[in-house]
Amino acid sequence: MSDAVTIILQDRKTGQRRNLSIKVNKEVNIAELAKNVERLTQIPSDELEVVFCGKKLSKSTVMKDLSLTPATQLMFLRSNNNSKLSTKAPIEQRLQTDSSILGSFYVWCKTCDGVKRGKLRVYCQNCSSTSVLVKSEPQNWIDVLKSKRIPVTCEDCCLPDLFAEFKFKCLTCNDLAAALTHVRGNWQLEECCVCDGKEKIVFDLGCNHISCQDCFKDYLLSTLDNFNFINKPPYGFTISCPYPGCNRVVQDVHHFHLMGQSSYSDYQRKATERLIAIDDEGVTCPNVSCGQSFFWEPYDDDGRSQCPDCFYTFCRKCTEKDCVCQSDDDLTRTTIDATTRRCPNCNVATERNGGCSHIHCTSCGLDWCFKCVTEWKEECQWDHWF
Template identity: 30%
Template sequence: MIMYVRFNSSHGFPLEVEEGASVAELMEAVGRLRGAQPDQLRVIFAGRELHSDATLQACDLPEQSTVHVVLAPPTLVLQRTLRGSMDSLTRLDLSASRLPATSIGLAAVLEGDAPAAEDTPTRTELKPHSSFYVFCKTVCRAIQPGKLRVRCIACKQGTLTLSRGPSCWDDVLLPGRIHGVCQAQGCDGRTAEFYLKCAAHPTCEEDTSVALDLIMPNVRRVPCIACTDVLSPVLVSQCAQRHVICLDCFHLYCVTRLDERQFIHDPAVGYSLPCAAGCPDSLIKDVHHFRVLGDEQYERYQRYAAEECLLKMGGVLCPAPGCGAGLLPEQDQRRIQCERRVGLGCGFVFCRDCMEEYHEGECRRRTAMPAGGAPQGYVLDEGAALRARWEQASLETIDETTRPCPKCRVPVEKNGGCMHMVCPRAQCKFEWCWLCRMEWNRDCMGNHWFG
């Protein structure tokens, strides 16, 4: 497999290594090419220093990944404690921080008598990837799975080792929340800068993508609010019910509302839409999510947004067919001319009151819109809306798989194994039976061990 190596923040060079190679073998190969001792090298990827005895596969280094290799001076103190304490940025799940679930804070389960084995850097059994989604604005021009990366905010190099990993989306999106130590020579940077890249193709350092924090894998298998199918990925609204909609139905919802010009102009958010069920206080706050429309429809969305902003400012749009230029006349000006300018304007003169060709005297009466207002082309089934609740799926799962410790009452989740439970709370460690919820005893051992 081909890796790209940036040695002491220099320009990257390709390096071919075996598929199952270890980090130590990578260090030896770089040392031979750069005339350095392997034990003096440090390999940094995605905000952490990699174990020398870990495999590249276990460190989530796919084909054509870029790693930073630094020659650490003797006086430089590296944050080795991070090696075993921080999850890889490729395996973070930040969905709960955007969509707070009742399950936050659930204690882990210790099943059986044997203590849980410690994670070792050479493990090859990887826990399931958590996914970020981005809009790739260069190659794909589409919504794609993303990968989270970090760099030093001072030198813009990926040589920063983090003091801790991000625990919520605000840690990723807001600057200055997480710090670390930059290992690049001559840089004393201490602040982390996170960014996302498209995971669908190899990327360079400057090829960043826009984070779409409401789009996530449908790990709870919640049916779509519109088509009722269980699909993935989905967009989860920030309304109180956390309604779920698949991306195809979200695209249809956006196009329908765009055709009806039913988007809402919010001074703080911009031109946006609420939850498809019409829930209050559910406007999508990052309008990049409307990139799901595709280039042509998104261009129309931007044009409508600009027009809506102009109208909110007291402006008007030229009513001449094929024109639609935005104009900002005086407040009490009735006669308006669409002035010809470079590439804009048509010269049409019209009445501000009736938007017809300019005339003296009163305007002709226009036919009133029939009762019922604007057409509503996107209608949802109430039953589907009840089933498509992200939080409800979580509550049902919690009800089936969690019970409070009989002694300290902390919620404990069971995901398999025998009925012998040990409270994971360090101050408790109470041993109890999952079935009878009593202290573990001989009767439980004989009758309830396997249910």
């Protein structure tokens, strides 16, 4: 089957640039494609170097492995005598140590509403051109997901100090998608640490305690029921590995889309409320028909806030629409300070209503002692139990 491929030919010897459209079979390799370009341009194929995703492609690379679409462009460079491009492996191969297949990433595609195979594309951060060459190899996911990490040379804008912009696309619909760094192919057919199944796509937090999609989704939904997510800066409210005793955590909440849109929205709402509850500038609207939580930076205001959702205006001290505070003393705050103690890890106010002194924080998950306000230890077990 033949498809049209858009070729950008940059002739460095003459300084000329041409756009070509060539129909090629997906089973041919780059060497055969270069021969087709030679027949059209009379430029010897051994002078042509093919750049894709910021790197030179091997002449043996097969076209179908590039995951091209009608909108994708291949750049052919005619090198001069003083210029040779790097022959290092493509970026995809450097990031995927277990597979040499181009585009062997997994993404969350909003359009397809699911985990899909993805592909990596590289652009100039200044002009969004695909005619770029990377000057250094990405060494980890941070180099790809963070901006201004990898310098490039752009054949279009030719400015100094340019950087690469990496984007992931869904292999199914070609829309932009979020990279899932904890999802990989189960090449060795390892068993899920929960159900012992051997699925083709698994979640791995870097500890090799893999879990299949169904088990990971069930784990997320059960955590959401009682909101047992742990507050782990800088990742926010997240979950640890489902394997007992493993402290690895999910570092990107895009993985939580697996719960479904409704549950994911519920997670975002509850996570925001918990964050505001433990933040000194967090405010909850007292309007009984609203209850929205939000941040408010007081500066030199009069002590009143307006809810951004229902526009209800109220006093932050007494929470009344018409302030009834009799003095500068906040009786509510005084009562809270007198009857609660704060978690030594996340600072959330906690009230003990009977029982032992062993407290399990529902905000961050820390086990601590209500009497000495430190992490629960063996001495607390004997001295502060009651």
